[in-house]
Amino acid sequence: MQDMMAIVEPLIPSLRRYARSLLRDQVSADDLVQDCLERVIGRWHQRRADGDARTWVFTILHNLAINRMRQTARRGVHVPVDDTSETAFATPPTQEDQLHHQAALTALAALPEDQRSVLLLIGVEDLSYAEAAAVLGVPLGTVMSRLSRARQRLAQLIEEGPARSATTGPGLRRVK
Template sequence: MPSMPTDVVRAGLRDHLKRLWRYGLVLSHRRDVADDLVQATCVRAIERAAQFQPETRLDRWLFAILHSIWLNEVRARQIRQGAGFVDAAEVLSFDGAGQIETGIMAAQVMREVQNLPEAQRSTVFLVYVEGLAYREAADVLGVPIGTIMSRLAAARETLGRRTGTSGPSTVEINRR
């Protein structure tokens, strides 16, 4: 059984690779970039394993690392292009599975989610796709919990307006 932080991180990485790759794809919308993000996340996690707190969840820590690497890359790209510091442009893509009807509806919703502002897309992904609690999403994104709630409310309102399904969300009650 692993006892040192490096051993814990190394042992846990394999279990989270698919989820990290999916988040990398959400952020970059490119498979090759998602691969690079996951590789950089693994390297950084192993290099900084001593900073991992055993009482925290490894997946949340890894999401935060990947998110930080992505933001740094976007900022560097914007600077190289002479645009200065701006928010990352993220795209949420999701292959609907299961029933054909559900898949069609999911694809329509995902197209609408792609048009949300970056901050809302990232928040929607972490809370509704990855199942993070508001506090966990706030920690990953480095924002207050109220910002998470505000982003989700704005995203739900926009999506409801675009899809004609506006109304109160019962999912929200379960996330607090």
């Protein structure tokens, strides 16, 4: 026990320096050094008698640090609950947003090509009515009427939702 103390105790400042450089956090580094020293004491009998104890101790510290960094990467950084704001716990659900997004895309795909083109050019690409008319090669009044019909139809399709498409598909017929 005395020979272990004589060898390991002078290494502690070096171990702390190395742990701090690896983890870049003083508290975590001190915890790592403590874990390393516990392992060194518990497994002192397993070291090679002819090997360098200093290298063995630093290897233990290094391996523990790598394991801790991997664990942190998998689990994320530990933050005490008291230090966290309430807004971090209350994140809005995104499932419904995904459903609305998918419903809008489905409804957009169900529009006739001429209405969909006008709606995309004006609503998404932010073209003016005159620019959209020039792109499509139609009069300005046609763009305005197609856009109006497209908006009405899109709102109707989104409001009806996906249940409508299941009921309006080909139905079963009775054959005698």
